[in-house]
Amino acid sequence: DSGVTQTPKHLITATGQRVTLRCSPRSGDLSVYWYQQSLDQGLQFLIQYYNGEERAKGNILERFSAQQFPDLHSELNLSSLELGDSALYFCASSVAPGNTGELFFGEGSRLTVL
Amino acid sequence: QQQVKQSPQSLIVQKGGISIINCAYENTAFDYFPWYQQFPGKGPALLIAIRPDVSEKKEGRFTISFNKSAKQFSLHIMDSQPGDSATYFCAASDGSWGKFQFGAGTQVVVTP
Numbered sequence: 001d002s003g004v005t006q007t008p009k010h011l012i013t014a015t016g017q018r019v020t021l022r023c024s025p026r027s028g029d030l031s032v033y034w035y036q037q038s039l040d041q042g043l044q045f046l047i048q049y050y051n052g053e054e055r056a057k058g059n060i061l062e063r064f065s066a067q068q069f070p071d072l073h074s075e076l077n078l079s080s081l082e083l084g085d086s087a088l089y090f091c092a093s094s095v096a097p098g099n100t101g102e103l104f105f106g107e108g109s110r111l112t113v114l
Numbered sequence: 115q116q117q118v119k120q121s122p123q124s125l126i127v128q129k130g131g132i133s134i135i136n137c138a139y140e141n142t143a144f145d146y147f148p149w150y151q152q153f154p155g156k157g158p159a160l161l162i163a164i165r166p167d168v169s170e171k172k173e174g175r176f177t178i179s180f181n182k183s184a185k186q187f188s189l190h191i192m193d194s195q196p197g198d199s200a201t202y203f204c205a206a207s208d209g210s211w212g213k214f215q216f217g218a219g220t221q222v223v224v225t226p
Contacts, residue, residue, distance in 0.1 A: 002157060033214070042120075042218035043158070043203060090157055102148070103214065105157030 003027065006091050006106035014114055018079040021109045025072055025093030031055075032074040033094075033103065034066055038087040049074060081113045117141055118206050120217025128225050133191035135220045137204035140185065144206040149178065149189050150216075152201045161202070162189070194224045 003026035013019055025032050034046040036059075045058035049068035060066075063081075068074040078085060088110050092103040120137045127133045137147075148163035164171045164178040164187065171178045177190040191198055204217040 002159065004157070035216075043216040045214065045216075092157070102160045102163075103150075103158075105150075105159065107155070107157050 002104040002106065004091060004093050004104050004106035006089075006109050008109055009107065010110045010112075012112045012114065013081060015081055015083060017081050017113075018077065019081065019111065021076040021078070021089050021091075021111075023074045023076070023091030023093075023106060025074070025091070026104050029093035029095050029104070030072065031094045031096065032068055032072070033092040034060075034074070034076050035090040035092065036087050037090060037108070043090070046076070078111070081111075083113050086111055086113045117215040118204060118217045120204050120220060122220060123218070124221040124223070126223045126225060127191075127194045129194060129196060131194050131224075133189075133194050133198070133222050133224070135189045135202055135204070135222070136186065137188065137206075137217050138184075138186045139206050139215075141206070141208060142185070143208040143210075144215075145209060146207040147178070147180065147187050148205050148207075149176075150203040150205060152203065152219075158203055191222070194222075196224045196226055198222060199224045 005024040007022045030051045032049045036044045046060040047066050048056040052068050063079050066076045088108045090108045092105045149161045150158035151161040152158040162173045162176050166182050175192045180187045201219045201221050203219045207214045
């Protein structure tokens, strides 16, 4: 158990809909990362937050947004969903603000868009 | 653009054999090179990591070899076991925000 909690584990929705994925980082970790994992793309970095502030953006679509709340949990919002958004979305957390330490991953939220 | 290129995409090895996965990078600012192991239905978990001041790091049956001049590093799994069947990701970081790049992953299957 990594200590990172993600909900929901599975989500099935229709095109055009909006969903929210939730992540609770490990106790004490201030940095949260979101990754998208699809079969042919590996782990794609989406966005990173540190102590409530956005610190880096990767290949995140404009239809996607995220935030980190004062209690350090984070939410990833996916809107106007398309079939191609079907993927496994991982949240990870770390102690360090930079990226030279270990990332602890949750078990992921599997999104299926029909 | 894939900043860390990983190969092969998949490999099958017999129990007791050696699994070798290779990664290459371009960004010379990378200074932390971890390998993550992912079992089906689980998130990736850190397996072993190396920094460029050493050329090799060994932890049990897992060894990272690092070639700074060639900008390549590899994971060797010695005496492979069926329980090692998983997807392995290499990664690289330069310590700056968001710069934690993963390779595409290698699915390893160890046959009994």
